[in-house]
Amino acid sequence: MGALILQQTINALTVGSIYALIALGYTMVYGVLRLINFAHSELFTAGAFIGLALAGALGVAGHPTGGLLVGFITFVLIGLAGVSVEIVAYRPLRGTSRLAPMLSALGMAVVIQNAVMLIGGRRPLIYPSFLPSGVIDVFGAIITYKQITIFLVAVILMVGLELFVNRTNLGVRIRAVAENAETASLVGINPNMAISLIFFIGPGLGAVAGILYSSFYGVATFTMGFVIGMKAFTAAILGGIGSIPGAVLGGFLLGFIETFATAWMPVLSGGLIGTEYRDIFAFSVLVLILLFRPAGLLGEHVSEETMVYKSDF
């Protein structure tokens, strides 16, 4: 029993790390632009595929050190892709209406997903692991090195982001623009620069999450982004959209809720509710959180006025 709970805790931390990394991208963009960046989940997928292509090109499949290099290059490439998506599809629509950029984001999601399909193919691809293999046995629970690596990489990236946002000059600019873009521009901060930076970091982190995810499960499909993106978005809301620590907390919390609910609901309900309802747990949590604590766990209250679609109509 104890070992089982420990095992599930470890599984939850692994899934949670990946959710948290993706959730960061959603929350940063939403914090500044009040935009649900639907293209984010597809950039996650694109990241996994680019990682795969790089592994082949550099011949480093299966090497953890090569994996570091691949992760870094993918981060930069997908980061640049994120910046271009913003410049092409979102920037011209800024200030027009709230609905238009969101639908443009959906259009971009379709474009990226199909571009990935055209290059990578429709069939699921076997993914070479960049993570060290091996297991350790802790009190009867089996922890793989893969899981440890995923957790560590995620934590390092999150701490790095936290330091970057709070301790550096560029980070201060981002926070200023998130707080109020107009006022920030009055003190000489270029909002476009800060927004571009966010669209570089967010998708970059998502791309690394894509490599970790595919390495862990050993497979990559061009459609894998949608559901995991939805869950990461749920995580961002759970923690309080716009809040960076919130996205991390939300990601891990969702990992725990999902892992434990999936494992225990069939037992508790006498087999009536099976593991196939896994996705429902995430969405039910989302609905409940929004109903009872719309600002999320760590989020400050987002003025509802800013997210209403009235100026569109």
Place this chain on the structure above:
Amino acid sequence: MESRARAAAPASGAAAPRKLWPGALAMLAVPVLLLIVGPHLPSYPLRILDMILLYAVLGLGLNIIVGYAGLLDLGYVAFYAIGAYSWALLASGQFDIHLPFALVLLIGASLAGLAGILLGIPVLRLRGDYLAIVTLGFGEIIRVLMNNLDVVTNGPQGIARIDEAHLFGWTLSTPDDFLYLLVAMLVVVFLFVWRIQESALGTALSAVREDQDAARGCGINTTRVKLVAFAFSAFIGGACGVVFAAMQRFVSPESFTFWESLVIVLVIVVGGLGNPFGALLGATLLILLPELLRAYADYRLLFYGMALVVIILARPRGLISRQYGPSWLMRRLGGGKC
């Protein structure tokens, strides 16, 4: 702006058209033309025409909640699915129940309307993006339920061998038959949503959309108004679902993904929010476009996505503005003030 002011003071009648028939004739021309030309089309274009009409009706329904009330519903497909599964379960060998089409049309639409109210009661306290996300979650929950309640819905395999629909002794089986049915539905729903827009309810909805707190301050029961809008919207979605299931004679959860909800939202946004003509134009474009791109096979969706982005970049507020709706046309052609 203008139409709202007019709706607020219907008694003044200052902008009422002098003659009603020119506008009415112009609008009737479309369904009449469809009924004349439609049956002569070959099977493939006719099927596409049927789909366009179905999405136009769906768009008109969703417009009540998104266009008029300003509440973004990203889970509209759930109501559509409830309607479709009503026909699939109540008129097939699944439970060996074989109810008549007209009755199921009513049941399916009512069930969807009821689901709309049940969903609306808790979620209508939310606004903006939060409402959008909760409705999205609701749509996904309904789809996962359909996928997994194998005993009832047959899971991912879906339900095949659904009955042929009979409506008052008229068999609905060929695309021709459905063309007549869909044109009739389009006319009824079009008139319905147009009249809603012009009614006191429509005025209340636009007040809620512009400023909910001010609307409440004016004595509008905002929750009730939004619930009514949700129920109407869901009712129409459910009716479309029944027709869809009768047309395909097969339903599976595959047909009710998030993507489907998006297409319906895109229909009204691309066409022009809050404008019944917009829904027609949007449905035509969004259904026709992938068919025209069919020659590009694998590149089809890529081009489709690009086209969407380009259309939205070019016309962020939709192709036809809100103000150029049916009332405008009536005034324009009837010699009233515009």
